[in-house]
Amino acid sequence: MTIKAVIFDLDGVIVSTDQYHFEAWSKISEEEGIPFNETINHQLRGVSRMESLDIILQRATKTYSDEEKLQLAEKKNEYYRQSLHHLSPSDLLQGVEYTLKTLKQNNIKIAIGSSSKNTPTILKQIGLDKEFDAIADGNDITRSKPDPEVFLLAATRLDIVPEECLVVEDALAGVEAAIAGKMNVAAVGETLRSSDADYYLESVDELLELVL
Structure with missing residues (x-):
């Protein structure tokens, strides 16, 4: 892979x-x-x-x-x-900051693919609005997950083919969207153990073992 x-x-x-x-x-x-x-x-x-x-x-x-x-x-x-407005950088989930930093150091591009129209506000509140190479969100799309539109748009903005992208998701609709978009997908959390994801992660930082 x-x-x-x-x-x-x-x-x-x-x-x-x-x-x-x-x-x-x-x-x-x-x-x-x-x-x-x-x-x-x-x-x-x-x-x-x-x-x-x-x-x-x-x-x-x-x-x-x-x-x-x-x-x-x-x-x-x-x-x-x-x-x-109550959100702050302290609300980042476990391993996120280290994972993003390590991926960038290893020349792996990073993007957000979210159906939320509030994505810009959230990223700014948690201090990550300048961190990603591309952002695709609910303001850019007409079809929400499980349609792959948001992930395919993120890949296009990264200039990376879908088959060379790994999607990280915590919702079944997102896993299905990634699969529909012909992307690799890693599911975070216990609730998706029975999904068709390619990989299962306890926390985000475990994905580093997959891509580095």
Whole structure:
């Protein structure tokens, strides 16, 4: 395996904002009188905001128009964005800083491939907005994971063919997107042990053994 670039998902791989998402969706659900819990929240990992909203609204007792859905999604995002101001470099997940530094020292290109439209804000808050060779996020794409669009765009911006990219993901939709894009994929965390990922990592820094 020749790997010339590593493309990282953001949330759950570089930094965790899962709790902020959960709190924002909980607030929306409570306001609308819709059941919501950690089990439902787990179904939202790696999918777009509108797709997440559709999953939540499956349990609603009323029908929402497209305009009402957009308003709810925007309100959720505002709750979430308010929480992001609490993020700092100390919130980087274990091994991330060392991994990025080591990859760059070994001339392995690094990129972000995230469906989140809040990617620029998050990267700035955690001090990594200047660290990556390329960034592809929800502002650049029309199809969210499991479609491979965001990863293929990151590879294009890196000028590296997909087969020479390793994607690091913590969500099933992301693993499926990487596979669909003909990329190698490493899954982080226990929940993806049964996925079709090529490699399984306990923490991000373990990927160094794969590419160096």
